[in-house]
Amino acid sequence: MAAIGVFCASSRLLEQRWLDLAYDLGVEIGRRGHSLVSGGGCVGMMGAVADGARAGGARTYGVIPQNLVDLEVADTKSDELVVTDGMASRKTLLIEKADAFITLPGGLGTLDELFEVWTTGTLDLHHKPILLLDADGFYAGLLDWLRGLTRHEFVRPSAMSMLLVSRDIGESLDLIEASLLGVARR
Incomplete structure (x- = not known):
């Protein structure tokens, strides 16, 4: 099956519903026979998605920069944990290792990862599915803004x-799986 890269918040101060969303996505990734590629952290939603994936039977692959290992936030339970020299090399490796990407709610780091993988896709550097899980309308404002950029021709349709x-986990993985089948047929 596929290696699913998940971008999400690593904050320790999140509402339980966001942690539950991440955990449930991880469980479903494992239940469907996929593996998880994550930022290699053990806190916040990043830790929850990895714990959920393992609970669902998934293999977990984490990529974390050394400075975060030094802060003791590495997911040492990962089946494989790769330590990089910085954030840029971390993103490059995440993009290389994943077959598809799901972005959960998050902040600046999450958006940075989303825009990096999306931009490299638009530049034809990969053909991997990219999905934004807009749970509870979390990304509604961002999506409206992006559509506005398209209307003004700053972003191509x-x-x-x-x-x-x-807006939900099941549909998200259905869309990813269908997209992966379409990419495989190319």
Whole structure:
């Protein structure tokens, strides 16, 4: 099956519903026979998605920069944990190792990862599905803003069509799996 890269918040101060969302996504990734590629952290939603994936039977692959290992936030339970020299090399390796990407709610780091993988996709550097899980309308404002950029021709419609959007876990993985089948048929 596929290696699913998940971008999400690593804050320790999140509402339980966001941690539950991440955990449940991880469980479903494992239940469907996929593996998880994550930022290699053990806190916040990042830790929850990894714990959920393992609970669902998934293999977990984490990529974390040394400075975060030094802060003792590494997911040492990962089946494989790769330590990089910085954030840029971390993102490069995450993009290389994952077959598809799901972005959960998050902040600046999460958005940075989303835009990196989306931009590299629009530049034809990969053809991997990219999905934004817009639980509870978390990303509604961002999506409105992006659509506005398209209307003003700052973002091409083809770039917007690359971004899959879903509001729940089951539909998200259904869309990823269907997209992966389409990519495999190319």
